[in-house]
Amino acid sequence: MANRKRSAATDCVHAGEELHGRGNVPLTTPIAQTSVFVLEKFADLRRYAEGKSNAYLYSRYANPTVAAAEQKIAALEGAEACVVTASGMAAFLCAVLSCCQAGDEIVAPLDIYGGTLKLMETVLARCGIKTRFVAFQDLPQIERSITRRTKMLLIETPTNPTVRCIDLEQICAVGRKHKITTVVDNTFATPILQQPLALGADMVYHSATKYLGGHSDLTAGALAGSKKWMDLARQVMIVTGGCLDPGAGYLLIRGLKTLEVRVQRACKNAHAIARFLSHHRKVSRVFFPGLPEDPFHALAAGQMLDAGMMVSFDIRGGGRAAEKFIDSLKLWYLATTLGGVESTVSYPLLSSHVGLSRERLKLLGVSDATIRLSVGIEDKDDLIGDLEQAIERA
Ligand SMILES: Cc1ncc(COP(=O)(O)O)c(C=O)c1O
Structure with missing residues (x-):
């Protein structure tokens, strides 16, 4: 099932923070507590503007501390890339706005986190993105609810609070068959116990406020998937302002290690x-x-x-x-x-x-x-x- 190059325990400690071959550097990832980065020359700015540079420019776009957390979570989920956000809600919003626009529809079982449900029934509905809710586990009804407007299938497993599970391989196969994006909230399972991408999901997200952080001391979210999806999601994160503060990024890295x-x-x-x-x-x-x-x-x-x-x-x-x-x-x-x-x-x-x-x-x-x-x-x-x-x- 696992989609990782190394064991999860090793990735928890090392992924995103590889220091071998680098001398006289701090062992832990420093907090880059800055909103902005200095460029050396005008030419660097030009290269950035032309999309030819990986330099850090502004912390809302990307920040080295947050980037280390992103690489760690990507490794744990067996994903090409990850975007860390200010909360789990922000991660979900990035997923939705990466694949849906006004007129599109989402299909989701009713068994989803209340905040997610509220977002779908209020803000997303007002923006013209409608959700068709179906009973949990009713795969035929899930499939019947898919129309030509459906762009996203949202799944949460295990669920809150009745800890029900849905067959991820089956549901992802339905998504693939209808060419829609399957998104899984993996908050309850964590990538240690379940890797939805390996079972066919397109994107996986977390309330990193929960197990990933693990110490009830931060609010954060994470979205992982292919580089193509994560490039889109990062653009959404940048323009909606859902970035994580570097201080919280440090706490997230520290929590992930254990x-x-x-x-x-x-x-x-x-x-x-x-x-x-x-x-x-x-x-x-x-x-x-x-x-x-x-x-x-x-x-x-x-x-x-x-x-x-x-x-x-x-x-x-x-x-x-x-x-x-x-x-x-x-x-x-x-x-x-x-x-x-x-x-x-x-x-x-x-x-x-x-x-x-x-x-x-x-x-x-x-x-x-x-x-x-x-x-x-x-x-x-x-x-x-x-x-x-x-x-x-x-
Ligand atoms: C399963 C699940 N998904 C998403 C969220 C939203 O996460 P956050 O509170 O970090 O925005 C929560 C929050 O309780 C949750 O339990």
Whole structure:
């Protein structure tokens, strides 16, 4: 499955920061904290204007610190190139505006991050880019929704918060058959566990705010794919101003170095937690594709290296029990994010899924009993101990 020249653990540390043969340089990539770069001669400016120069000119266009992060993520995704952006939302916008214009359509399952859904239903719709939403996993309906106006197929797998998976190879084959661009949000899986480009996707993007950064201390996004797509995406990023600050770029590089070890540890914890929850009398349902009884177990095992670090569950007693459980936690933080070293809990009905209609929530499998856990890298017994005491109080 992997589309890399070296192992992910090595790329996490070295890609984009190769120093061999260069003497007396800092070991870590310095923060190029500058908005602009000095050119030596008028001729350099001319060469730049003629598109013949790789020199840095202005940090909104490109910056050496951010470029190191881009090369690292490109290596991890097995991509020719990557564009790092100010947020995951900015990365998605760059993907959309690279392949769609007014009058074009996007096809996407309903199971996508709420912010992405909102962008499609409001701003993109106002700009004349319409999205046809379809039920998750319904491949025939996805295919039926494709018209001659469709330019992009958007997929998120595993999904938030019910950790459902969709067959990436199949969906990318549909995209290819209809000559439309398949874009995958790989935030939940990370390139350590899943490489959508190797399975046929055209572009892959991340909320790098989550696992790629990994320490809840930065907001960033990343889009990766062929050089052709990334040249287009960079032009969009430049003119829409969605560039990442070099300071955040440094934090992103630092976070990426430990991505592989963080993912390994958090996956182990997630398996233990899902098993614990699946045996608990106060839990009516667990959503985690690592469990053999999960409906997405076989699919996840086929296209992911492990089942991921997100575990959701339905607590018996509905909303009141959920509130008591969350308020009783001592180690897990109540925070509307995921992917950090810290384990966090969120309540989708009042965060990512707030305001959605009953019918939509039903389709998505989310109820007032649903609790989402982002499993961090703490000790598994401490994490389970805290969940256990909080469930007993619920
Ligand atoms: C799956 C997914 N995609 C995209 C985003 C948007 O990323 P950001 O908040 O970095 O803009 C999020 C944010 O929560 C997310 O969870």
